[in-house]
Structure formats: structure tokens, C-alpha cells
Amino acid sequence: MTDGTRLGGRYAVRSGWQVATLAERRTESPSAVTLVLDVPGWPGHQPGQHLDVRLTAADGYTAERSYSLASASGPAAGGGRVEITVQRVADGEVSPYLVDSFPVGSAIEVRGPIGGWFVWDPVRDAGTPVLLLAGGSGLVPLMAMARARREAGDRTPFRLICSVRTAEDQLYPDELAALTARSDGFEARTIFTRAVSLTALRGPRRLTDSELASWGWPPDLEPRVYVCGPTGFVETVSRMLVAQGHDPARVRTERFGPAGG
Structure with missing residues (x-):
């Protein structure tokens, strides 16, 4: 792939795309980084x-993902800068x-923001309990x-359950701990499916039905539920939620699977 210097130059930027510049890189885990992109004129987005990003090789071959x-939103949360975390x-x-390999200062084409269903609005949705389930x-x-x-x-009650393989695979652990420590209605739990951390309170296994019922919100509170992760995780957790009595219309899902990375 090119280092991006030819984007918008030799290769024309097609409609809907614009050139962004990598302003900062942050390591999140041995296999993941957060990329802070400077996107001129970014219109803002909803969490x-x-x-979409697009890379162009020297021979003109392109790949999109x-x-x-x-990042929370924009532009109020950072002007023209947005963040993505790539695994x-x-x-x-x-x-x-x-x-x-993608170096700070390089360019990349982006298009967005995209999507309007799998979103939470801190104004429109404030007050209704939220359950977040991540794989x-x-x-x-x-x-x-x-x-x-x-x-x-905002002090809307949030409960987050994140399932990861090992402690090394965790994203944002310090930030999640800090959010929980604020004692303002945010709670986060991380479970491990392959190998546990030294401080883990359970052995390595997948999320169980009883754990979901205990750590999540009861259906009669009619929480907003967001489930995101690999297809198998999303389908399993969604079935568990519905079986526990959650309204399927209040369970929003987003899944990902093999797509060439």
C-alpha cells in the first residue's frame, strides 16, 4: 500500500471521499492501535x-474497509479530528x-460518517438505562x-459487559476503570474466554445466561441494548436477551466477520 502521499494527487478522490491525515497513533494492545485522523471539515458524528477508509497501492489497486x-462525537469533541481503533x-x-506500518503524517482517504440506527444520543436518549455488550x-x-x-x-445508567479472549486483548482497560470509578452510574465488567488476568473473579469461559441476567438490566426497565462483535457472539447474546424477556425491537446489533482485514 502507498504511504498516502499520492492520495488526492495522482489518484483522484472520488465523490464522497476526502483526504485525512494521521495525526497520532496510540497503542491499545499488542494487536490494536487507535488512529487519530485529522479530517478537514468533519461534520460531526453520533456515537x-x-x-470507510480506502488505501491505494502504487499500481492503482485500492482496498476499502x-x-x-x-471518538465521542464532533466537532465539539475534537474539531476535525476523529479516532478509529483498528485490530x-x-x-x-x-x-x-x-x-x-501506517506512519504519522501520512494521508488516507475516508468517507463518513455512516450509519444512523446503531447510535446513542446523549440528548435524545438520556435517562433510559443502557446495556452495552461487546465481543x-x-x-x-x-x-x-x-x-x-x-x-x-450525563448520568444515564450504563452497564457494559465486554468479552475478550485474554487480558492482553483488552481495549481501554484503564479508561473503563476510570469511568467506573466516577460513581455516576457507569459500570463495566470484562470477562475472559481463554485465559484470565491475575485479578479475574471467574475462570475463562463464555458469558453465561445467568451472568447476563445478573449483570445486565432487567427487561421490565426497558433498557436500550447495543450488542457489537463477531457474528457468533452477537447471535448468541441476542438470543439470550430475547429469551430473558427483552423486547427485540430494543436490541440493536452490529456484527463483523472475516472480510480480508
Whole structure:
């Protein structure tokens, strides 16, 4: 892939796309980084939306991928800067380059924001309890919701359950701990499915029905529920929620699967 210097130059930027510049990189885990992109004229977004990125090789070959926005919103939350968190996909085509090789100062084409269903609005939706369920990097758009809540000074009750393979795979652990420590109605739990951390209170296993019932909100509170992660995780958790009595119309899902990374 090109370093991006030719984007918008030799290769014309097609309608709907614009050139962004990588302003900062932050390591989140051994396999994930947050990329802070400077996007001129960014119109703002709602937490839960995503954007498309496109890389162009020297021979003109292009590859496009969609990534959830990790930043709370914009422009109030950062002007023309937005954040995406990218997890390296084994044998992937795009994510290894973005995680391991994409240098600060380089350009990349972006298009967005995209999506309007899997979103939480701190004004419109304030007050109704929220349950966030994440599988792996499915945490990213849910973290945008948690950050939007914090930045709005909102006290809507939030409960987050994140399922990851090992402690090394965790995203934003310190920030989640800090959000919980604020004691303003935000609670976060992380479970491990393959290997536990030294401080884990349970052994490695998948989320159980009883844990979901205990750690989530009861259906009679009619919470807004957002589930994001690999297809298998999303389908399993969604079935559990409906079986527990949650209204399917209040359960919003977003899933991802193999797409070349």
C-alpha cells in the first residue's frame, strides 16, 4: 500500500471521499492501535457510527474497509479530528498495514460518517438505562457511547459487559476503570474466554445466561441494548436477551466477520 502521499494527487478522490491525515497513533494492545485522523471539515458524528477508509497501492489497486468511530462525537469533541481503533486481523490485507506500518503524517482517504440506527444520543436518549455488550473489538463503537456520556456530563445508567479472549486483548482497560470509578452510574465488567488476568473473579469461559441476567438490566426497565462483535457472539447474546424477556425491537446489533482485514 502507498504511504498516502499520492492520495488526492495522482489518484483522484472520488465523490464522497476526502483526504485525512494521521495525526497520532496510540497503542491499545499488542494487536490494536487507535488512529487519530485529522479530517478537514468533519461534520460531526453520533456515537455508534462508522467511517470507510480506502488505501491505494502504487499500481492503482485500492482496498476499502469500514471501522467504527471510537471518538465521542464532533466537532465539539475534537474539531476535525476523529479516532478509529483498528485490530490486526491475521492474514489481513488492510489492518496489518494500519496497525504496524501506517506512519504519522501520512494521508488516507475516508468517507463518513455512516450509519444512523446503531447510535446513542446523549440528548435524545438520556435517562433510559443502557446495556452495552461487546465481543472483542466490538467494544469500539460502544466506547464512543460511553465517552459521549462522559463528555455530556450525563448520568444515564450504563452497564457494559465486554468479552475478550485474554487480558492482553483488552481495549481501554484503564479508561473503563476510570469511568467506573466516577460513581455516576457507569459500570463495566470484562470477562475472559481463554485465559484470565491475575485479578479475574471467574475462570475463562463464555458469558453465561445467568451472568447476563445478573449483570445486565432487567427487561421490565426497558433498557436500550447495543450488542457489537463477531457474528457468533452477537447471535448468541441476542438470543439470550430475547429469551430473558427483552423486547427485540430494543436490541440493536452490529456484527463483523472475516472480510480480508
